[in-house]
Each structure stands twice: as structure tokens, then as C-alpha cells.
Amino acid sequence: MTAVRGVVATGRGKPVEVTTIHVPDPGPGEVVVRVQACGVCHTDLHYREGGINDEFPFLLGHEVAGVVDSVGDGVGNVAPGDFVVLNWRAVCGVCRACRRGRPQYCFDTHNAAQSMTLDDGTPLSPALGIGGFAERTLVHSGQCTKVDPAARPAVVGLLGCGVMAGIGAAVNTGGAGPGDSVAVIGCGGVGNGAIAGADMAGARRIIAVDKDPAKLEWAREFGATHTVNAAEADTVEAIRELTGGNGADLVVDAVGVPQTYTQAFYARDLAGTVVLVGVPSPDMRLELPLLDVFARGGSLKSSWYGDCLPERDFPMLAELYQQGRLPLEKFVTEEIALDDVEAAFEKMHRGEVLRSVVTF
Known part of the structure; x- marks a missing residue:
């Protein structure tokens, strides 16, 4: 003892x-x-x-x-x-x-x-x-x-924990890859982890969304190519405008409230992917037209710990950090x-x- x-x-x-x-x-x-x-x-x-x-x-x-x-x-x-x-x-x-x-x-x-x-x-x-x-x-x-x-x-x-959750949400759960468009709603530790993961995976366009200008500046340091101040612009319309009117291939909700999840759902491209990594509280409820869920196709996923496998992911990410790539x-x-x-x-x-x- x-x-x-x-x-x-x-x-x-x-x-x-x-x-x-x-x-x-x-x-x-x-x-x-x-x-x-x-x-x-x-x-x-x-x-x-x-x-x-x-x-x-x-x-x-x-x-x-x-x-x-x-x-x-x-x-x-x-x-x-x-x-x-x-x-x-x-x-x-x-x-x-x-x-x-x-x-x-x-x-x-x-x-x-x-x-x-x-x-x-x-x-x-x-x-x-x-x-x-x-x-x-x-x-x-x-x-x-x-x-x-x-x-x-x-x-x-x-x-x-947090950084792995964000990187994994983009890469392991969301499958971000070269040429993809990725939007991340919420640019704290987890959200910026998702941005860094998308950048590491070769995403072509990475859109950071937050209400805090300082967090949006942080997001640029981690690889965001565009930023949206959600206090000044409609999140869904802004993401669509930045993706040729289509929506992003992958949208990561790093906030985890019904409003941001709904935004993520409608800000993705047809057959695109939504990943929920922000943790909701037990009292929260979500309403979506079931026809929209059917008609838009794609995947609605949650990411628990970034779907990581520590013995695989930790050494690899530590090495990428030491190489200056993360x-x-x-x-x-x-x-x-x-x-x-x-x-x-x-x-x-x-x-x-x-x-x-x-x-x-």
C-alpha cells in the first residue's frame, strides 16, 4: 500500500x-x-x-x-x-x-x-x-x-481520451479519406481532434463550425480549410455553400445536442455520413422526419472512444506526432x-x- x-x-x-x-x-x-x-x-x-x-x-x-x-x-x-x-x-x-x-x-x-x-x-x-x-x-x-x-x-x-475520440470519430468511425469534404461542429478538444484526423487522412476540404472565434482560430491550426461562425451564419446553409451546394461527405457532431445533430444531418451530402461523438445528456430527445432519414440515405453513426483499439492506435499516433505529421x-x-x-x-x-x- x-x-x-x-x-x-x-x-x-x-x-x-x-x-x-x-x-x-x-x-x-x-x-x-x-x-x-x-x-x-x-x-x-x-x-x-x-x-x-x-x-x-x-x-x-x-x-x-x-x-x-x-x-x-x-x-x-x-x-x-x-x-x-x-x-x-x-x-x-x-x-x-x-x-x-x-x-x-x-x-x-x-x-x-x-x-x-x-x-x-x-x-x-x-x-x-x-x-x-x-x-x-x-x-x-x-x-x-x-x-x-x-x-x-x-x-x-x-x-x-478526448483527442483519440476526435481523431477516431473522423478516421475510424467516419472513414474520412483523401479528397473528402468534412465538417466538424464544435471545436473543443474532441472537435479539433476530428479536424486533425481528417487532415491527416487527406481530406480535401475541412469546415470547422463553432460560435467562438478563438476556437475557430484553433481549428485552422489543426487543418481546417474553412470556418463558420454559427452565431453569425446558418450552419447548414454555410456548409452547403462551401461544398458546391451538396453538403459534406462527413459531418462530425462534437457537441452532442439535438440542435447540432439536426444541423449535421442536413449539412451532409446525399448518402453522406453523420458521426455523433459529443455526449448527450440523458434527458435529450431527437425528432427527425423518418422520410428524410430514408430519402437521404447514407450512415448515421455514433463514435464511442473514436472506435479505437489502443494497442493499434496509440503507438501509431504517437509516432506520427514525433514525425511532425500530427x-x-x-x-x-x-x-x-x-x-x-x-x-x-x-x-x-x-x-x-x-x-x-x-x-x-
Whole structure:
């Protein structure tokens, strides 16, 4: 058992606390990771606000890069000293999706069996099964993906969630490719990930849509060829105008509300694709004329974690970053200390940052 400092959400909407947590020695199939960097993601804020579930207290943080500190019995994929990026999709290998050769859709992903705890023994619920706002964390070995140790932790750790979700939404789920026209609605971390993915895949025209001029400027840095300020223009008409009146081959909704999804639906070309990667709240409902769904054809998809396979995608994307072909470093707005997470949530809420990254 090791005592470390960690960021804990104790109740719905309450400011987070930096407190002592206890990390057990790894059991069978488990790994303790010494965290080097962890991004501040909107999902962590959703946990704090009770938007995921009510299993407080939460140990927040999940976009982690670090070094394996110790391993439990039966662990063969990593060893102490390995540099890893953590994922929240440790595939089981035996569920019906895995058996059909579709492990990216695994229905029974793994987490550590033991709990990390507070001083009084209260078990913590780690965000997305990771809990990375801590000096060390306990995860299942399948949540560890080795990447090149020369990569910068604050950058490649972001592959653990939001950036991967965006890149994967465009490339894995949406199938963006050379010559395509792609529109992305919502240009935060996930949306700009989709823009970077579309650019990396060779899309000919990439249209960024947001109401915030600063986010639209960020989008240009990631490869957007055109921008649409949704506060000043009709999103659907603007995208159609920029695509010869037809609509985009692929539209990614990185916001996840009925209004933006409806815009995405009508802003795509006939037989085009819509990908929903923004996460809706449970109360949201969508109404579309069923005849329009039928008549426009194409595909309506949702993208969960960018349909990624961490052991395939993380090393590949880390290598592309190191080659200068994927500008992951531009997602890092600032590096902060563990005590600054609450302030980082406020900056994120105000739209001042793409990613604050806690570094140790």
C-alpha cells in the first residue's frame, strides 16, 4: 500500500479536494503506474457534477501518460519501467464483439479489481476506471499501452481520451479519406481532434463550425480549410455553400445536442455520413422526419472512444506526432500542478483552454 496525493470529488458540484489516497500493491492482472502527466477533460467535470453517476467519491483524471511502477501476478504485456499511455477500454478478448474480430467494440472491458481508498478506508471510484489525478494509480494491465518513451508525456497522454475520440470519430468511425469534404461542429478538444484526423487522412476540404472565434482560430491550426461562425451564419446553409451546394461527405457532431445533430444531418451530402461523438445528456430527445432519414440515405453513426483499439492506435499516433505529421502538441494549452485542477475546470468552462495538463 502506497500513500499519495490525489484530486477527489466528494459530492455533486462541490469543489475538488487534493487529499491523501492509498494505492494498494497490484494484485493479479493489475499494474501500479507512476503518473507523469494527466489531461483535464470535460468528462472529469461531468463526474464532479454528478453527470456520469452518483458513485462519489471520485478519484478524477483519466488522460494519463506515465511509467509502470510495479505489476501483479500474471502480467506479461508490461514491466516496471515501461512508458505507457492509459486507456479505459482494456478489451476482454472473449465477449461476442471480440470473438467476431471487432475488439474495438468490446462489451466487457477490464478495470482493476482492487479499490484505491481515502485515509478512512472509503473506496474511491476512479474516473473511467483510471483515476489519473494522482501521483500513482492502480489499473488493469490491459489498460496500459506502451508507446515510444521519447514522446513527451503531457502530449501523448491526451491520446487516452478526448483527442483519440476526435481523431477516431473522423478516421475510424467516419472513414474520412483523401479528397473528402468534412465538417466538424464544435471545436473543443474532441472537435479539433476530428479536424486533425481528417487532415491527416487527406481530406480535401475541412469546415470547422463553432460560435467562438478563438476556437475557430484553433481549428485552422489543426487543418481546417474553412470556418463558420454559427452565431453569425446558418450552419447548414454555410456548409452547403462551401461544398458546391451538396453538403459534406462527413459531418462530425462534437457537441452532442439535438440542435447540432439536426444541423449535421442536413449539412451532409446525399448518402453522406453523420458521426455523433459529443455526449448527450440523458434527458435529450431527437425528432427527425423518418422520410428524410430514408430519402437521404447514407450512415448515421455514433463514435464511442473514436472506435479505437489502443494497442493499434496509440503507438501509431504517437509516432506520427514525433514525425511532425500530427500536431498533438498544439492541444496542450498549459501545464499545471495537481493543486490547480479546480481552476483548470473554470478555464475549460469559459473556453479559454483546449487542454490543461497536470504534470508531475
